[in-house]
Amino acid sequence: xxxxxxxxxxxxxxxxxxxxxxxxxxxxxxxxxxxxxxxxxxxxxxxxxxxxxxxxxxxxxxxxxxxxxxxxxxxxxxxxxxxxxxxxxxxxxxxxxxxxxxxxxxxxxxxxxxx
Amino acid sequence: xxxxxxxxxxxxxxxxxxxxxxxxxxxxxxxxxxxxxxxxxxxxxxxxxxxxxxxxxxxxxxxxxxxxxxxxxxxxxxxxxxxxxxxxxxxxxxxxxxxxxxxxxxxxxxxxxxxxxxxxxxxxxxxxxxxxxxxxxxxxxxxxxxxxxxxxxxxxxxxxxxxxxxxxxxxxxxxxxxxxxxxxxxxxxxxxxxxxxxxxxxxxx
Numbered sequence: 001x002x003x004x005x006x007x008x009x010x011x012x013x014x015x016x017x018x019x020x021x022x023x024x025x026x027x028x029x030x031x032x033x034x035x036x037x038x039x040x041x042x043x044x045x046x047x048x049x050x051x052x053x054x055x056x057x058x059x060x061x062x063x064x065x066x067x068x069x070x071x072x073x074x075x076x077x078x079x080x081x082x083x084x085x086x087x088x089x090x091x092x093x094x095x096x097x098x099x100x101x102x103x104x105x106x107x108x109x110x111x112x113x114x115x
Numbered sequence: 116x117x118x119x120x121x122x123x124x125x126x127x128x129x130x131x132x133x134x135x136x137x138x139x140x141x142x143x144x145x146x147x148x149x150x151x152x153x154x155x156x157x158x159x160x161x162x163x164x165x166x167x168x169x170x171x172x173x174x175x176x177x178x179x180x181x182x183x184x185x186x187x188x189x190x191x192x193x194x195x196x197x198x199x200x201x202x203x204x205x206x207x208x209x210x211x212x213x214x215x216x217x218x219x220x221x222x223x224x225x226x227x228x229x230x231x232x233x234x235x236x237x238x239x240x241x242x243x244x245x246x247x248x249x250x251x252x253x254x255x256x257x258x259x260x261x262x263x264x265x266x267x268x269x270x271x272x273x274x275x276x277x278x279x280x281x282x283x284x285x286x287x288x289x290x291x292x293x294x295x296x297x298x299x300x301x302x303x304x305x306x307x308x309x310x311x312x313x314x315x316x317x318x319x320x
Binding site for chain 1: 141142143146148149165170172173174177207210240
């Protein structure tokens with residue numbers, strides 16, 4: 001069975017993109033690109049290959065087809081995160097946060113500023 | 116259709132046939148969306164470099180995924196329905212960072228197999244998730260033990276099936292066993308979400 005921890009960057013970006021709502025493939029790609037200032041651009045092959053694995057693992061599910069009012073009137077397949085997927089994303093985020101703490105302790109990063 | 120779209124549609128033929136059937140259309144749609152963003156020749160060149168790199172990597176990966184043995188899936192398909200529930204319960208317990216498969220995990224496994232057993236499977240799932248901590252997932256290779264209640268339910272379900280003259284334990288038999296563990300969250304949720312049925316389910320035992 002697909003082991004979700006640690007998650008690959010593509011998997012984590014997709015789960016993050018879906019964590020606040022349903023999105024179609026292009027929406028997921030746009031969200032990942034915007035969040036990383038264009039550094040992560042998921043190509044069609046990578047994106048749908050990863051979506052396929054996430055569907056099989058039960059971390060995301062299909063949420064029907066409909067058109068996106070902000071884009072063309074083409075029907076698009078939407079996806080949503082499952083409870084299991086959300087838990088996997090939280091676990092990964094905590095794992096990454098732990099690494100950031102280690103990097104701070106080793107003075108590789110400046111201490112976080114109080115907001 | 117533009118020349119780029121035609122070329123990309125041709126490239127999609129390289130993917131495995133069953134994968135094409137499921138994803139060729141949305142992949143083409145995504146390529147079209149990205150093509151719409153390319154306003155200059157330089158944009159188009161960058162898009163094609165990225166697309167070809169993505170294609171060159173993802174095509175062999177899709178074939179490899181299709182060819183490699185998938186023991187868990189094969190094993191799952193060969194399991195009887197009750198063992199499938201237990202398999203899924205193990206996965207649920209693992210996703211909650213538990214080292215023990217409790218009745219609530221078993222109930223989640225049962226509902227994945229028979230969601231119509233209760234009136235609102237989503238409400239049952241949410242109630243169980245609300246009582247579980249999110250934590251690090253235990254890799255599947257590590258053994259999780261069955262809780263004492265889960266062992267009792269498993270044994271009870273076997274007796275229920277035998278009494279009914281069946282060799283194979285059904286997910287419903289497991290549900291009846293859970294109902295007998297009256298003080299557990301799983302039993303309470305089953306009672307609450309099987310209006311008028313819990314007595315009938317119990318009667319089966």
